[in-house]
Amino acid sequence: MEITLDKHAANEALIKITLNEADYQPKVDAKIKDYVKKANIKGFRPGKAPFGMVKNLYGTSVLVEEINQILSSTLGDFIKKQEFKVLGDPLPVLEDGKEIDWKKQKDFDFSYKIGFVETVTVDLDVAKEVKDYKVEVSEKELSDAITNIKRQYGKMTNPEVSAENDFLYGDLKSADGSFEKTLSLPLSKIDSEAVPKFIGVEKGAVIELDPANVLKEEAADLLNISEEEAKNLSGDFTFTVQNINRTEEAELNQELFDKLFGVDQVKSEEEFLEKVKEILAENYNREMQVYAEEEIKKLLIEHANIDLPESFLKEWLLKANGEKLTESDIEKEYPAYARQLVWSLVSNKIAEENGIKAEHEDVIEKTKAMIRQQLASSGLGAQMESNMDLFVNNYLQGNEGQNYMQMITSVQNDKVVAFIKEKAQLEEEIITVEKFNELLEN
Structure with a gap:
């Protein structure tokens, strides 16, 4: 077996794998012998059919299967040993007019295109340009919120x-x-x-x-x-x-307090006003956290200077998505995909260098927070808390396990951003709701 790597561009390469008979034939013969033991062929007792006959019947399919397995493991092992980061999946190169003669050929050549990045550099200091905004809720915003609540529950x-x-x-x-x-x-x-x-x-x-x-x-x-x-x-x-x-409008009484926050969680109008103000501030500041995260990501992406293999990635995206996306769709969506890919490379680099990992307990807690927020928006938060474990399990097991994997990625992202903020020591600035709206509009 021979494997060669040809870096024909700064971020694209060709991997060529040459197999000779010695690389695959022993495995093929072993598999056919196993078929002989199990074969049930007319005219022969089970397991007594001649080796040659079984080979003639199943040899080609066994050969194809074994070579594909060899190629898969060989390619995977070879890529793992490289210092560069491979993006997407290797794309087999199909030469026009050249077909494999599985019955006569003894040696086989296979080529794969790959896209990669050599190095990922991260400068956390650039994040210092981002402000840690905190929104101060005015009496007007509080009054408007109270009016809306009284009308909603009126x-x-x-x-x-x-x-x-x-x-x-x-x-x-x-x-x-x-x-x-x-x-x-x-x-x-x-x-x-x-x-x-x-x-x-x-x-x-x-x-x-x-x-x-x-x-x-x-x-x-x-x-x-x-x-x-x-x-x-x-x-x-x-x-x-x-x-x-x-x-x-609903009256500000214990019945309304219990309906909104659970029985006896709020016991006076003063506590109610304080609770609503606290929730408003939390909602605004949650948006500001997202805003700060996006600003941090934008700066780190810009300063990472990662040269992506654009043509390769577009080809891979087209083939990976089958009939779901057209070339026009790929062209339209590629900028957003490329931005997310660069952030993923940067985020993973920071996580690797600083031992940042998403633990199972973190996934559970983040999922609970997400579900609580969804229930609260529908006014069911307090009533459904007793069923929280069931909601969490159902969500994480859904979508064939993809929800869990997405939540792991989200948790790691949260930890990486928190780490960046801590290292950068972002300057805090108190802003009004008007300034909040202005930032989001821009």
């Missing part, structure tokens, strides 16, 4: 006369009969100058309006029509009120 009523922030259920019709729609009209969504028209009205009232002036940019969403249709919606219309819906 009681629906149907008053006789409409007021500000009510929903009017009724029929919108054009004067010429070309348009008619039944909808629930939120007074908070219509133009402020038109609101007085809709306040103080009773069921059965008919309100004249021009949708272009009243609904404006909300028309498409409220009427469930296209933007183009909404632009052409103007003229003389009427809205006939069928019903008035109003949400009476």
